[in-house]
Amino acid sequence: MKYAIDSGPHIRDEDSTDLIYKRLLLVLIPLLLFSVYKNVFLVFIENKYPLLDVFYPLIVIIVACITSFFTERIYLKIESNRLGYKKNLPFYSIIPGLFLSLLLPINVPIYVVILGAIVATLFGKMIYGGFGENLFNPAALGYVIIILLFGSLLSNFSNYLNPLELEKYSSVVTLDYTSINYNNLVSPYGNLFNFLFGTVPGSIGTTNAFLILLSFVFLSILKVIKWKVTLSYLLTVFIMTFMIASNHGEGIWFPIFNLLSGSLLFIAVFMTDPVTTPTTSVGQILYGLGLGVLTVCVRFLTDNPERILVAVILMNILVLLLDRLGVKSKQDSNYGYIFVLIGVIFAVIVSYFVSRTI
Amino acid sequence: MNKIEFEDKDYLSKDKLIDLSDIDTIYMPLVVNFSTDVEILVKKGKKIKKNDPIAIKKDLDFSIVSPVNGIINDISECVYLDGRTVKCVVIEKKGRQPKEEMVEDINAYTKEEYLELLKKYGVTSMGGGNFPTYIKYEPILKTLIVNAVECEPYITSDYVLAKEYFKEIIETINAIISINKLRECFIAINEKYSDLLSIYSNNTINYSKIHIVSVKDFYPIGWEKTLIKEITKESYDKLPQEKGIVVNNISTIYSIYKALKYNTCIDKRFVTISGERVKEPTNALLRIGTNLKDVLPNIELIAGDTIKYVSGGPMMGRALPKNDLIVTQNLNGILFLDDIEDKKVYPCFRCGKCVEMCPANIVPVLIKDKVNNPEALKKLNPEKCIECGMCSFICPSNIDVRSFVKKAKRSR
Numbered sequence A: 001m002k003y004a005i006d007s008g009p010h011i012r013d014e015d016s017t018d019l020i021y022k023r024l025l026l027v028l029i030p031l032l033l034f035s036v037y038k039n040v041f042l043v044f045i046e047n048k049y050p051l052l053d054v055f056y057p058l059i060v061i062i063v064a065c066i067t068s069f070f071t072e073r074i075y076l077k078i079e080s081n082r083l084g085y086k087k088n089l090p091f092y093s094i095i096p097g098l099f100l101s102l103l104l105p106i107n108v109p110i111y112v113v114i115l116g117a118i119v120a121t122l123f124g125k126m127i128y129g130g131f132g133e134n135l136f137n138p139a140a141l142g143y144v145i146i147i148l149l150f151g152s153l154l155s156n157f158s159n160y161l162n163p164l165e166l167e168k169y170s171s172v173v174t175l176d177y178t179s180i181n182y183n184n185l186v187s188p189y190g191n192l193f194n195f196l197f198g199t200v201p202g203s204i205g206t207t208n209a210f211l212i213l214l215s216f217v218f219l220s221i222l223k224v225i226k227w228k229v230t231l232s233y234l235l236t237v238f239i240m241t242f243m244i245a246s247n248h249g250e251g252i253w254f255p256i257f258n259l260l261s262g263s264l265l266f267i268a269v270f271m272t273d274p275v276t277t278p279t280t281s282v283g284q285i286l287y288g289l290g291l292g293v294l295t296v297c298v299r300f301l302t303d304n305p306e307r308i309l310v311a312v313i314l315m316n317i318l319v320l321l322l323d324r325l326g327v328k329s330k331q332d333s334n335y336g337y338i339f340v341l342i343g344v345i346f347a348v349i350v351s352y353f354v355s356r357t358i
Numbered sequence B: 001m002n003k004i005e006f007e008d009k010d011y012l013s014k015d016k017l018i019d020l021s022d023i024d025t026i027y028m029p030l031v032v033n034f035s036t037d038v039e040i041l042v043k044k045g046k047k048i049k050k051n052d053p054i055a056i057k058k059d060l061d062f063s064i065v066s067p068v069n070g071i072i073n074d075i076s077e078c079v080y081l082d083g084r085t086v087k088c089v090v091i092e093k094k095g096r097q098p099k100e101e102m103v104e105d106i107n108a109y110t111k112e113e114y115l116e117l118l119k120k121y122g123v124t125s126m127g128g129g130n131f132p133t134y135i136k137y138e139p140i141l142k143t144l145i146v147n148a149v150e151c152e153p154y155i156t157s158d159y160v161l162a163k164e165y166f167k168e169i170i171e172t173i174n175a176i177i178s179i180n181k182l183r184e185c186f187i188a189i190n191e192k193y194s195d196l197l198s199i200y201s202n203n204t205i206n207y208s209k210i211h212i213v214s215v216k217d218f219y220p221i222g223w224e225k226t227l228i229k230e231i232t233k234e235s236y237d238k239l240p241q242e243k244g245i246v247v248n249n250i251s252t253i254y255s256i257y258k259a260l261k262y263n264t265c266i267d268k269r270f271v272t273i274s275g276e277r278v279k280e281p282t283n284a285l286l287r288i289g290t291n292l293k294d295v296l297p298n299i300e301l302i303a304g305d306t307i308k309y310v311s312g313g314p315m316m317g318r319a320l321p322k323n324d325l326i327v328t329q330n331l332n333g334i335l336f337l338d339d340i341e342d343k344k345v346y347p348c349f350r351c352g353k354c355v356e357m358c359p360a361n362i363v364p365v366l367i368k369d370k371v372n373n374p375e376a377l378k379k380l381n382p383e384k385c386i387e388c389g390m391c392s393f394i395c396p397s398n399i400d401v402r403s404f405v406k407k408a409k410r411s412r
């Protein structure tokens, strides 16, 4: 009989990284289906648009996934001896492209999709050593590169409209959060329920807030994502925009609108992936807080409210620092309270400042 | 959330017992407190009496004593339970063994005599550690916690001992309380052992200072810090003695009993022999110093491919390359397990599960990242690791995180 040498432990938890990522992709399926329903099916039954236009959103998603997949394959071919073991994970390789495509406007040119997906996979992930080693969220990085190269594409409101919506909303102008006016922001699209259920213009796959919230619950229960990041992010944005609204005599609709619009929920749930967020609890809370503050700044202090993924990239850089604070808080939990308190005070000051400027 | 609730495996061996203590060759590994820095006091070919010192660890002023009368046969090497090959003294049991003489009243010892007895008869922790017990009793103490929780799956040797010798255990605890002038004693018993709980409750009614506590069954409740926190809600920095608390494994109490009542060292202990590959899991009464190779023919294994031969529990134990492990005071079990098939290792994706799990409140994943950077390790406190293995257990990427932390610990 042969004896296996092993330093143990000799029993292991059943869950595996492989299963965790399979669950992530599974949870995405309803979102994809909704996107197809809204952007393809509803357009298709009108029976008056060219087929290419009808299926265009689907083509974007598929092209992005394929690009991502092959970019990784080719990179691995070249670098195979260095990254041998990662060959075992083919299905993860579509993730950067898939997420990127869901965040893009519907009328994005194919070459932009391909470029974005290549950047996301190559510079967002592979050159760091592949899955698990990356500093930046790959899809966010791809998106930021597209902002840099094709900025106007993303700020042009009509790019977010599918053929049906183009007819319906021809007179509406770009979202301007600083106006804090229900009639400007919400009324053109019906009411807040339309935002909740995603029947408003927006990026390809991120409009249905309800499904995203549902995914959040599932992914948290299934221990796929770090719920502390998401929750602290959403709370921060909510409280800050609530303060801003109150300062302008507006009510609860405004913070809710802020959470439901502009891919924010999607970013909160899917762009705060485990790899690029802190590992300690306090680090995770501070990450969400910081991301929230930056998001509010991007929305209210710049002309390009759709660019909150830049905030994600900025926060990615801070992960190691935040984890260092997290380690300190693990040694003495008083530090944790102090750090979070400082963060909250900072957020309050920023809200005050923002509501004064707009 | 730093606890794990395991599936119960205790029923396998819990109620079975065999005596395999009829052995003549005794191997005594020269290890004290996991250190091999000890001085040998005996020579090959010389006679030795039971309780005579074999080797001494000078800085702790503590000797390893012979568990039998016999002749020093050899000074050679053997496998210790942590997987190391260490020096050992081989004793051939010979001649008449000494008769044990009973001391009538063990409450009458003074504290000095008590410490002297623990030192003289080589009492060390029997729960896994290998620390001289007398040192724990040197400070002024107020509370004794007797650890009978056995939180690792499969292992039931403490249970068997606690059940078999409850009278002796209670007598000893009572003596320890009066000798050390303790205020109280808690006997912590795992909630899953309801029979033990009632035996001990019923037999300690007349002892006002002894309290029986039923503790929840989770891992690592057996760790001193967790146990103390559960029972007295106190936390300490480095050692429980800071708070006037001493924690002893229930088997150690029996070893103290031997020293006080019979003025002799412990020469046998129960060892659980279990695991999927053992046909009839059981507890075996084994002589301290037994080479397991000599008794294993009595244990029927289920044939098959690669097997894991584990010294200790499935979390803390090590899979050894050979089957000639020596039974020491701190060996509580031997497991024969299937080699886990599916342990494909994925990259770490920084999920933070190991951080959430770690009962020592350190950050295993960052220690793993920085394992070759001693400067960065300073702030991460790898020395606090208790090697419980929970980080490795939980890691969805099947990374053996603990081995990184251990390495970091050593590099400091």
Ligand code: SF4
Residues within 6 Å of the ligand: A279, B347, B348, B349, B350, B351, B352, B353, B354, B355, B364, B365, B368, B391, B394, B395, B396, B397, B398, B399, B401
């Ligand atoms: S549990 Fe494993 S995968 Fe998760 S952070 Fe720790 S080492 Fe990395």
Ligand code: SF4
Residues within 6 Å of the ligand: B357, B358, B359, B360, B361, B362, B364, B384, B385, B386, B387, B388, B389, B390, B391, B392, B401, B402, B405
């Ligand atoms: S083995 Fe060490 S690092 Fe890992 S969980 Fe246990 S105490 Fe923490």
